[in-house]
Amino acid sequence: MRAVAIDRFGGPEQLRIVQLDDPRPRPGEVLVRVEAAGVNTTDWKVVEGRLAEVLPHAFPLVPGWDAAGVIEAVGDGVGDWAPGDEIYTFCRKPTVQWGTFAERLTVSAAHIARKPKSLDFARAAAVPMAALTAWQALVDVARLCVDEVVLIQGAAGGVGNFAVQLAHRLGATVVGTAREADHAWCKRLGAATCIDVERQDLVAAVLDEHPSGVNVVLDTVGGDALRRASEVLAEGGRLLSTVQRPELGGLGHRGIHGAQVFAEPSGQQLGELAWMADAAELVVHLDAVLPLAEADRALALSHEGRVRGKLALLVGRD
Numbered sequence: 379m380r381a382v383a384i385d386r387f388g389g390p391e392q393l394r395i396v397q398l399d400d401p402r403p404r405p406g407e408v409l410v411r412v413e414a415a416g417v418n419t420t421d422w423k424v425v426e427g428r429l430a431e432v433l434p435h436a437f438p439l440v441p442g443w444d445a446a447g448v449i450e451a452v453g454d455g456v457g458d459w460a461p462g463d464e465i466y467t468f469c470r471k472p473t474v475q476w477g478t479f480a481e482r483l484t485v486s487a488a489h490i491a492r493k494p495k496s497l498d499f500a501r502a503a504a505v506p507m508a509a510l511t512a513w514q515a516l517v518d519v520a521r522l523c524v525d526e527v528v529l530i531q532g533a534a535g536g537v538g539n540f541a542v543q544l545a546h547r548l549g550a551t552v553v554g555t556a557r558e559a560d561h562a563w564c565k566r567l568g569a570a571t572c573i574d575v576e577r578q579d580l581v582a583a584v585l586d587e588h589p590s591g592v593n594v595v596l597d598t599v600g601g602d603a604l605r606r607a608s609e610v611l612a613e614g615g616r617l618l619s620t621v622q623r624p625e626l627g628g629l630g631h632r633g634i635h636g637a638q639v640f641a642e643p644s645g646q647q648l649g650e651l652a653w654m655a656d657a658a659e660l661v662v663h664l665d666a667v668l669p670l671a672e673a674d675r676a677l678a679l680s681h682e683g684r685v686r687g688k689l690a691l692l693v694g695r696d
Contacts (some may be wrong), residue, residue, distance in 0.1 A: 381480035382673040383438040387427030390674035390681075396438065401476065401484045403453035408487050410465065413499035415478040415670075416444030417689035418507050418536060422677040424474055434473045441673075442478030443470050445485075446493055446502035447694070456487045464493040466652075468506035468643045478503075479673055481693060491648035494655035501662040504688035505540075509651050509660070511620055511641040512541035512596075516548065519637055520594045520616045524549035527588050531607055532598035533569055534560035536688050537620055541596050542567045543660055553584060553592065555603075560686055567661060575603070584610040591615065597624075608634075663687030 379400050384392040403409045421441045423429050446466040452459055459465075467490040469478055476483060493502045515537075516522045528545045532538040533554025545552045546568025554569040561572040573583045580603075584592060591612030597604045600621030608617055608624065614633040617624045624636035654660040665685045668676050670693045679685060 379481040380670070381440045382670060383440045383479075384425055385437050385439075387425065387430065389426065390422065390677040392425060393441075393674045393677070395671060398438075398440075398480065400482050403451055403456075403484045405454040406456060406487055407453045407484045408449045408456060408459055408465075408490065409451040410445065410447045410467070410483050410485060410490075411450050411694065412445045412447040412478060412481055412483060413692075413694040414446050414503035414667075415442045415691045415693055416446075416503040416506065416508075417442075417676045417680055417691060418444065419680055419683075420507070422681045425677060429474070436473055436475040439475050440477040440480050441677075442480070442691075443468055444503050444506045445469055445478035445483060445693075446499040450482070452487070459487055459490070465490040466493045466502040466506060466648065467491070467645075468510055468641065468648065470507075470641070470643050479670065479691065479693070486643070488645050489643035491645045491652055494652040496656045496658075497662060499694070500667050500690040500692060501664060504536075504662055504664055504690050505651060505655070505660075506648060507641050508536035508688060509540040509544075510644060510647055511537045511639060512544050513647055513651065514641055514644075515596050515618050515620070515639040516541060516544055516594070519639055520596070520618055522548050522550050522594055525551070526593040527551045527553065527591075527612075528594040528596060529553045529555075529584060529592045529607060529610060530569075530596045530598075531555045531603055533564045533572065534686050535598055535683075536685070537598045538596075539564070539567055539663065539687050540660070542569050547654075547659060550594075553587065555580065555599075557684070563663075563686065580606045581609050594618070597621065664690055666690075667692060
């Protein structure tokens with residue numbers, strides 16, 4: 379099979395097209411013919427070796443954790459799945475090596491769900507990791523409630539745009555940070571207020587609208603942006619980041635809780651997200667769709683941090 383792989387850590391220039399043996403499904407797994415792969419910020423971080431200290435890696439390494447495609451074969455004990463079923467998946471494995479930037483992959487049957495009927499393969503492949511991160515952060519960890527206020531940093535990005543939609547659906551008031559050019563789009567997704575932190579002071583802008591502070595911060599930026607966001611939390615607030623573990627410092631006495639969120643695979647939650655997409659309650663925006671051979675360009679675009687929504691690679695036909 380054709381795949382994109384690296385033999386050592388480095389920039390996007392390390393990616394090359396290779397021929398690999400087709401994988402075979404083990405018990406509990408399915409073999410998927412990949413039609414499209416989603417692109418996430420974690421992909422260029424994997425290629426650069428930034429996650430090597432926290433996750434086991436092996437070479438040759440095929441990047442990619444998101445895919446949509448068609449089941450070609452099933453292993454023993456898989457249950458209701460059969461060849462021909464269209465699925466999508468967040469394919470995170472214990473060792474980072476055999477990812478989704480390939481024509482075929484094996485994945486646990488527990489980590490797949492039926493592809494949303496309303497989405498083509500490219501849009502379906504753009505959903506899993508980012509939407510699961512948003513879901514698990516807001517629903518499972520923050521337990522965001524109706525009428526609470528949530529600040530989403532990076533609201534136009536992959537995780538951020540899904541977080542805006544989910545928070546709005548949960549009945550929360552959404553404040554998002556984004557470039558001014560993305561404000562109208564973020565508001566269409568459900569943001570009540572948008573802040574351009576390149577032109578506005580985050581703390582002043584948030585507290586002007588919400589003097590008592592916000593209940594939840596979901597940060598996808600890290601660094602100084604995360605530190606500033608902690609200053610607008612109300613008593614008992616929740617500070618979550620997808621980038622780093624929040625340092626609470628002197629916030630603990632105010633009942634502030636912090637956590638870093640890293641998505642876990644869940645076929646059940648992907649099934650819920652598929653239902654939302656088919657009910658027009660989850661919008662998927664692709665900033666660009668590129669052929670597999672241009673995976674290096676896709677990672678470079680992701681690295682720039684100015685993608686609206688998501689990127690996807692066409693694997694099955696480019």
